[in-house]
Structure formats: structure tokens, C-alpha cells
Amino acid sequence: MKKWTVTLVMMLWSVWMYSAELQSPDGRFLLQFNLEDGIPVYQLSLEGQKVIDKSRLGLEIKDMKPLTGDFKLVRVDESSFDETWEPVWGEFKEIRNHYNEMAVTLKQDETERIMVVRFRLFNDGLGFRYEFPQQDSLTYFVVTDEKTQFAMTGDHTAWWIPGDYDTQEYDYTTSRLSEIRYLMKDAISPNASQTPFSDTGVQTALMMKTDDELYINLHEAALINYSCMHLELDDKNMIFEAHLTPDAIGNMAYMQTPTHTPWRTVIASKNAGDILLSNITLNLNEPCAYDDVSWIKPxxxxxxxxxxxxxxxxxxxxxxxxxxxxxxxxxxxxxxxxxxxxxxxxxxxxxxxxxxxxxxxxxxxxxxxxxxxxxxxxxxxxxxxxxxxxxxxxxxxxxxxxxxxxxxxxxxxxxxxxxxxxxxxxxxxxxxxxxxxxxxxxxxxxxxxxxxxxxxxxxxxxxxxxxxxxxxxxxxxxxxxxxxxxxxxxxxxxxxxxxxxxxxxxxxxxxxxxxxxxxxxxxxxxxxxxxxxxxxxxxxxxxxxxxxxxxxxxxxxxxxxxxxxxxxxxxxxxxxxxxxxxxxxxxxxxKDVPVEWDDTKVLEAEPGDYITYARKEKGTGNWFVGRTNDEVARVSKIRLDFLEPGKKYEATIYSDAKDAHYKTNPQAYEIKQRVVTSKTKLTIKCAPGGGYAISIIEK
The missing domain is CATH 3.20.20.70 (Aldolase class I)
Incomplete structure (x- = not known):
């Protein structure tokens, strides 16, 4: 494993210091943190385009003053981290974990309680969580609500399922955010166990697209000793707020310092395929806990x-x-x-x-x-x-x-x-x-x-x-x-x-x-x-x-x-x-397709319409391509420039026949073979509800 860490500690004791900024390693993302009348607020932009508008942070806790305001900024610690690690199994042989970090230490005036908001900004998005160091003023506490906000900049298109404490087994609905309330009833289908909680509650990971072609994904990482997070939409202001799953008596989480919450994640890109290739969720988790992993096999x-x-x-x-x-x-x-x-x-x-x-x-x-x-x-x-x-x-x-x-x-x-x-x-x-x-x-x-x-x-x-x-x-x-x-x-x-x-x-x-x-x-x-x-x-x-x-x-x-x-x-x-x-x-x-990969490419992608992946078989030069298509007949055009230049490969293409249709003729397919190289371009018709698969084997 290759690893580099650089740490810079900034001691900001001035009562006039209310804000801090953090850039991603490549400089494209900018995180801004502010205290507005003692309330912690953050916002996120990508190349000057807002991803998350001004959004509040904090928690409500049982029988105590909420951790949502009356804060002063005590200290900001900044650091950078860069490592490359190898997963036991996965879509890539190696994964780079590269981020800039900012830990904002806040102190609540009246209670003397300390809360740290730790931000990690990657080249593909943001992770942040709440941390509570050991302290006399906060030991055991019960979370009754999490007030984390994700303020949207408009009425985005979203791919969503109903918020539910017991199941995710729903078909997805595609709609504007403003339409969720009116479509919720039809989106809830029967299940063996289900507890929907709101007309505007949805589950993560939530996928959205703005009118100006920005793709945004909201989720969480490293969910341990805490309740699963849903999202409740204020559809008048287009602001999502965290909604935690309660226990049998209505409490959300039982905490003991030192402790922290899971990470809240925001992945964003102007290219849909980048969302699919993001490793933020994995990178925000701890390294493998086992010394011996030889027994773990796909x-x-x-x-x-x-x-x-x-x-x-x-x-x-x-x-x-x-x-x-x-x-x-x-x-x-x-x-x-x-x-x-x-x-x-x-x-x-x-x-x-x-x-x-x-x-x-x-x-x-x-x-x-x-x-x-x-x-x-x-x-x-x-x-x-x-x-x-x-x-x-x-x-x-x-x-x-x-x-x-x-x-x-x-x-x-x-x-x-x-x-x-x-x-x-x-x-x-x-x-x-x-x-x-x-x-x-x-x-x-x-x-x-x-x-x-x-x-x-x-x-x-x-x-x-x-x-x-x-x-x-x-x-x-x-x-x-x-x-x-x-x-x-x-x-x-x-x-x-x-x-x-x-x-x-x-x-x-x-x-x-x-x-x-x-x-x-x-x-x-x-x-x-x-x-x-x-x-x-x-x-x-x-x-x-x-x-x-x-x-x-x-x-x-x-x-x-x-x-x-x-x-x-x-x-x-x-x-x-x-x-x-x-x-x-x-x-x-x-029979031929493997379950272990060294590399993954996204050749085409649009949520709700189509996705085309290419994956390289672990330990070989063979590639496998798959395309899944929605109910609309489409033509897929791909380049095989991910293949090694100068080499020839035998491609076997399994595709929909001309008259294939998921309703009327689903078993109509054809299989063709041809020699391909890194210069090959393929044009393949996809039936409604169809797709294709290709094995590309080294000659």
C-alpha cells in the first residue's frame, strides 16, 4: 500500500473567526463552512456551480439543549491524505483514497459541549460526520433527531423509492422533487414488512439530475452503531433533512462519548458515469479488519x-x-x-x-x-x-x-x-x-x-x-x-x-x-x-x-x-x-463471465435509460461488456479503446434480435463473433427492456 499524509493544524481562537473553506485535491470542489448566528452551515460547489446550497447541521438530543446552535468556532484542523489500497474483492485491483480534510471544532456556549464536524473532500465529492470527543459535559446521550440538511438548488429530477423503516423492495419512481408528494401513494407497493413514514420521505442512495446537467447522489457511509438515514423533503424550499429510523419507543440512537455518527456523502459530477465509478463510500470505511482473508472467495x-x-x-x-x-x-x-x-x-x-x-x-x-x-x-x-x-x-x-x-x-x-x-x-x-x-x-x-x-x-x-x-x-x-x-x-x-x-x-x-x-x-x-x-x-x-x-x-x-x-x-x-x-x-x-475484476469502465450511462459497463477479468487481459436498457429501443455506440493497443481479441456478442421485445418476444437473441482491437467501434441495437453482453478474449 502506498500512503502519503500531510497535516496542517490551524489554531483559530479568535471570536471573530466564523468560517472556513476546503478544496478538493484537484481544486474543482469547494466546501464552505460558516457559523450563522451560532448555527453551523455548509455549502458545496463544483467548478463554481452549486451542488448543495446553504444547509444547516446538528443533532437534537433527549432532555438536553439541542446541538443545533449557540456554537462558537474553536478550532480548524486541516490535513491531506493519499493512499492506494487493494480490496479483497471488487471492481478494481487498486483503489485510490485521496482527500483533503477539515475538522471543525465547535463549542456550545451555555453547555460547554464540544462537537466536531469532520469534512473530507475528494475529487468526486464530499463526506462529513459528527464527532463527540470524551468530555465531562456530554457522556451518555440519546439522539432524537438529526437536523443535517441537503439544500437543493432547484426542482431536480430524482430517481427515488419511498422512505421506509423496514424495506427497500420498491420499484423506482422518476419525477421532479416537487412531484414526490403526489406520487408517493402509488409508489408504495405491498411488502411482507413495511413502515413508510412520510409523503415526502425517500431513501438513500438518492440519485438526482439538475436542469443544467449536474448529477448528484446523496447517501451515507460506515453505518455502525447508529440508525439508518432517510431523507425528508421540504418541497416548498427544496431542502432535504436527515430522517433517522426510530426504535420501538421513538428514539433514534443511543450514544456514549467518545463517539461519532456515520458519514453523510455527496457525490457529484457533470458525467453520469463518474457517479458509478466513485469509491467515496468504500474510502470512508476503515481498512480490512482481518489479517487472514485467504478464506474469502467470490x-x-x-x-x-x-x-x-x-x-x-x-x-x-x-x-x-x-x-x-x-x-x-x-x-x-x-x-x-x-x-x-x-x-x-x-x-x-x-x-x-x-x-x-x-x-x-x-x-x-x-x-x-x-x-x-x-x-x-x-x-x-x-x-x-x-x-x-x-x-x-x-x-x-x-x-x-x-x-x-x-x-x-x-x-x-x-x-x-x-x-x-x-x-x-x-x-x-x-x-x-x-x-x-x-x-x-x-x-x-x-x-x-x-x-x-x-x-x-x-x-x-x-x-x-x-x-x-x-x-x-x-x-x-x-x-x-x-x-x-x-x-x-x-x-x-x-x-x-x-x-x-x-x-x-x-x-x-x-x-x-x-x-x-x-x-x-x-x-x-x-x-x-x-x-x-x-x-x-x-x-x-x-x-x-x-x-x-x-x-x-x-x-x-x-x-x-x-x-x-x-x-x-x-x-x-x-x-x-x-x-x-x-x-x-x-x-x-x-459460464464464462467472471466474478473478480481488475478494472472497470463506464462506456455509456444515463440513469433510468441505459448503462454500459466494461470490466477486465482479474489476472487476465480479457474484458466483458454489459448493457442494460430501459423500455425504449435504443442504439448503443461504443469504442473498445480500453483494449491493449496492438493486440487482437475474439469478441462474442450476445444481443437482442431485430424483433426482440421484453413483452412480446423476450427470447429473441443472436450471437455473433468477430475479431476486434482497441480501434474497433461497435454499434448495437437494444430492444425495449433489452441489452447485450460481450466477451472479449485475448487471441
Whole structure:
């Protein structure tokens, strides 16, 4: 790791000093801080263009004078930092962490309390947080509201989902900020657990575009021991204010000095692709916490999952109205005949994985308790140890090992969090004993203890506890229904995946909007990779389950592209093996595309319309390109100037056929091969809801 640090300390004791400024290393961004009548205020500009107008800072705390005003500026510490670090896995082999920093120390007159606002200004945006050093006047305190503002300069176009304490599983709405209030009701779709809180509340990461072509993204980084931040819009003044997730009694966060909040982030650029390439979220997190990371490996997997999501099969073994662990005798009940996680069926998936070079097979519904797991106020739901009678665990473990494949564990907690924590050590040890090294965890339903929320401080602490505990057993975690990521995978790289958004499963519940995957990289993926589970080759769900008339709103070619555009070190081929066997020439791309990268380029991008990525395979000279397109037919024009000059490559192009359409002809695709060089230009037609994928292999 290369690292340079320069520190300059400015002791500004004069009572006449009320302001300070900070520039980004390249001088394009300017941060201005002021005290206006004792109230801390900041603003941010890019090359003279305002990104954030004058915005107030501060916190409200329980039974105490709020930390929002009556401050004096005591001191400003400035420093510069520049390092290059290597992620355990990621979109780049190396990441540069280069910023100028300004720590503003404030003292509240009446209370003598000290609050530090630390700003880090990068070449692609801003991070800032509140810090509270150890002090006699502030020890234990309860945050009841965070008053951080993000003042917009106009009625921007935004890509947003409703603010909610329990889910991000919404389709995105594209609108002006002023329209959010009127569109909110239609934007809220049903979910297993949801708590929308406002007509103008939205979630981060929030993507916006100004009328003068400035792209702005608001999010947070390093969410630890604090509540998840949403944004509440004052639509008369176009000012967003932080809105924290409360606990069961209405408090937002419990703090003890010395302490600090998560970082609040503002990424901005005049080029949409720069938003996608920003590493601010990762850079604001601490370095890797583990000395040994050799056990953390990216995974490509298949799973006994889609047949249950579509309703063809069930998670449960029988149809009893209720069961009790330790009391229900499964040997005496009649199986329902539709249980997917049975030995013979799982072996088919193991054989398919082994034949086509996949690392693991996810099996859900293997353990007892699924008959009445959902929607009940039931704490003892699963023990994470006991298989159903038709799932022969040892036999399948040994069979998978003989084929060079591992099984992937599934821990659905049904949001009974204390039950999971009680069983966690035994469950992880059980995994180690049976050759599992990765787990998909789930938190479906309302949180137990009752009244807590998925995105509150209590649950934020739990998710990290599960990841740290898993690391003790050298287990990788893919958490579903958890709080959306904020770059913690840098510090804890065994957090190899998250869901935390509306994923592919909703294609079997009525479908996602065609533009969904053109927005997610600008929003959800800003915080970290998503286990989106792509690869659906049969878009007519009724052909899998005649009782399900849903339709996946995508072409087959775009499903291939998602392995490039939806970055994750954990990629699933989600469809049924029999559907892949029907299109084995297209399936070739899923087999070939890697999950580890040395470099990433954005060739085209416009949120809500299209994204084209090019990624370089780790340790090789091979590149893979993916394009995801919205509901409008478009023509993509790209240059391959990222290839090494003077070399020839074999390109295989998987694209929409001329008559392809996500609704009427989604499986129409064509495959072409040609020799390409760094001078090659490609023009490729993209169908509505379509896209393309390209493998570019060194000759």
C-alpha cells in the first residue's frame, strides 16, 4: 500500500473567526463552512456551480439543549491524505483514497459541549460526520433527531423509492422533487414488512439530475452503531433533512462519548458515469479488519430457489397449520409432494453445477419449521440445524464434495432476531462441520422483538454482529432484507453480498419496471454489491407454474448483461437447469463471465435509460461488456479503446434480435463473433427492456 499524509493544524481562537473553506485535491470542489448566528452551515460547489446550497447541521438530543446552535468556532484542523489500497474483492485491483480534510471544532456556549464536524473532500465529492470527543459535559446521550440538511438548488429530477423503516423492495419512481408528494401513494407497493413514514420521505442512495446537467447522489457511509438515514423533503424550499429510523419507543440512537455518527456523502459530477465509478463510500470505511482473508472467495452459484419463488415448489415439507420445534414428529406427517429441498432434486442441481463449473448450490427450505414461519409473532421458528426427513444432509454434503461443489447454507430468521443470535454459534459450527463456507441469511417479516425496525440501530448492530461472528468461523455472509450497505464490505469483506432492494424475485411476483436495472447501479449499488440473482431465461412464469401468470420484464440478452452491470462478487444463475439447457449457446456467457475484476469502465450511462459497463477479468487481459436498457429501443455506440493497443481479441456478442421485445418476444437473441482491437467501434441495437453482453478474449 502506498500512503502519503500531510497535516496542517490551524489554531483559530479568535471570536471573530466564523468560517472556513476546503478544496478538493484537484481544486474543482469547494466546501464552505460558516457559523450563522451560532448555527453551523455548509455549502458545496463544483467548478463554481452549486451542488448543495446553504444547509444547516446538528443533532437534537433527549432532555438536553439541542446541538443545533449557540456554537462558537474553536478550532480548524486541516490535513491531506493519499493512499492506494487493494480490496479483497471488487471492481478494481487498486483503489485510490485521496482527500483533503477539515475538522471543525465547535463549542456550545451555555453547555460547554464540544462537537466536531469532520469534512473530507475528494475529487468526486464530499463526506462529513459528527464527532463527540470524551468530555465531562456530554457522556451518555440519546439522539432524537438529526437536523443535517441537503439544500437543493432547484426542482431536480430524482430517481427515488419511498422512505421506509423496514424495506427497500420498491420499484423506482422518476419525477421532479416537487412531484414526490403526489406520487408517493402509488409508489408504495405491498411488502411482507413495511413502515413508510412520510409523503415526502425517500431513501438513500438518492440519485438526482439538475436542469443544467449536474448529477448528484446523496447517501451515507460506515453505518455502525447508529440508525439508518432517510431523507425528508421540504418541497416548498427544496431542502432535504436527515430522517433517522426510530426504535420501538421513538428514539433514534443511543450514544456514549467518545463517539461519532456515520458519514453523510455527496457525490457529484457533470458525467453520469463518474457517479458509478466513485469509491467515496468504500474510502470512508476503515481498512480490512482481518489479517487472514485467504478464506474469502467470490462465488458463482446456482440454487434450489427459483422453483419456489415461482410457486412450482414449496419450502415446507408438509401442510400442517402449525408446528413446534422439538414437538412435531415429521416422520408421522404426510409430505405435500412439492418440497423442493429433497435429496434427489438437490443432486440434480449439484450435477448441473459440477458440469458447468459453478462453485456452490444454494438450498432453501432444507430445515424444519417452514410450515408456519411467515407472518406469525413466533420467536422460536428455526433451529438452523435440523433437516427435513427427505433432505439427507450427510449424503448431499459428501455427494457435493465428490463433484467439487459446495452447498450454500440458508438461514431464514423470519426476523426473530434473538432466536437467531441464540443459535448462531451452533449454526455456524454446524456449517463448518458439514463443509459450508457461505450463508444466505434472511429477515422476512416484522422484527421480533416487536416494535423494532429493520433499519434501526438495534438491527444495524445485529447485522454487523452476525458478520463478525461468521468471520470467527471463516464464513461468508449474504444478508437479505438487511439494511442497505454503506461500504462496510471494505472493513468486513466476508460480507460478500446483500439484497436490500427489489431483486429478481419480483419478476415472479408481477415483474419489475423495465428501467429498474438502469437505476439500481446509481442508487442501491452505491453502497455495495447486490445479490440481484439474474439469469432468468424463461420470462413467461406460467410455463414454470401454470398458476402464476407473471412475466419477467426483460429480454434474455439483458439477463446476460446483468452479470456485468449489476456488480457482485456473488453471482447466481437463478433460473431452472432445464431452462438453461434450452438455450445453452446463450448460457455460455454466464459460464464464462467472471466474478473478480481488475478494472472497470463506464462506456455509456444515463440513469433510468441505459448503462454500459466494461470490466477486465482479474489476472487476465480479457474484458466483458454489459448493457442494460430501459423500455425504449435504443442504439448503443461504443469504442473498445480500453483494449491493449496492438493486440487482437475474439469478441462474442450476445444481443437482442431485430424483433426482440421484453413483452412480446423476450427470447429473441443472436450471437455473433468477430475479431476486434482497441480501434474497433461497435454499434448495437437494444430492444425495449433489452441489452447485450460481450466477451472479449485475448487471441
Amino acid at each position: 462465488i458463482k452459484y446456482v440454487g434450489v430457489w427459483w422453483e419456489m419463488i415461482t410457486g412450482k415448489s414449496t419450502w415446507s415439507y408438509c401442510d400442517l397449520p402449525s408446528v413446534k420445534l422439538g414437538e412435531t414428529d415429521y416422520s408421522k406427517v404426510t409430505p405435500n409432494g412439492r418440497h423442493a429441498a429433497n435429496t434427489a432434486n438437490v443432486k440434480k442441481y449439484i450435477d448441473f453445477a459440477a458440469q458447468h463449473g459453478f462453485d456452490q448450490v444454494l438450498v432453501e427450505g432444507w430445515n424444519i419449521g417452514w410450515e408456519d414461519w411467515f407472518g406469525k409473532s413466533k420467536e422460536y421458528v428455526f433451529d438452523f440445524l435440523t433437516p427435513y426427513p427427505d433432505f439427507h444432509l450427510e449424503e448431499l454434503r459428501d455427494y457435493a464434495k465428490s463433484k467439487g461443489v459446495r452447498l450454500m447454507m440458508h438461514h431464514e430468521t423470519s426476523s426473530s432476531v434473538r432466536n437467531y443470535e441464540r443459535h448462531m454459534d451452533k449454526a455456524y459450527q454446524f456449517m463448518v462441520d458439514n463443509n459450508y463456507n457461505a450463508v444466505k441469511s434472511g429477515y422476512v417479516g416484522d422484527i421480533i422483538p416487536r416494535g423494532e425496525h429493520h433499519y434501526g440501530q438495534w438491527m444495524v448492530d445485529h447485522y454487523l454482529y452476525a458478520v463478525k461472528k461468521a468471520a470467527q468461523y471463516k464464513i461468508m455472509v449474504n444478508a437479505h432484507e438487511a439494511v442497505r450497505p454503506t461500504g462496510l464490505c471494505r472493513t468486513y469483506p466476508n460480507l460478500i453480498g446483500n439484497e436490500s432492494a427489489r431483486g429478481t424475485e419480483f419478476e415472479a411476483f408481477g415483474g419489475n419496471k423495465p428501467d429498474h436495472t438502469t437505476i439500481l447501479p446509481f442508487t442501491r449499488l452505491i453502497g455495495g454489491p447486490m445479490d440481484y440473482t439474474p439469469g432468468i431465461f424463461e420470462q413467461d412464469i406460467s410455463k414454470i407454474n401454470p398458476d402464476n401468470d407473471s412475466h419477467a420484464n426483460t429480454t434474455l440478452a439483458r439477463q446476460l448483461a446483468l452479470y456485468v452491470t449489476m456488480y457482485s462478487p456473488l453471482q447466481m444463475a437463478a433460473d431452472l437447469p432445464e431452462n438453461y439447457n434450452r438455450f445453452m449457446d446463450a448460457f455460455r456467457f454466464i
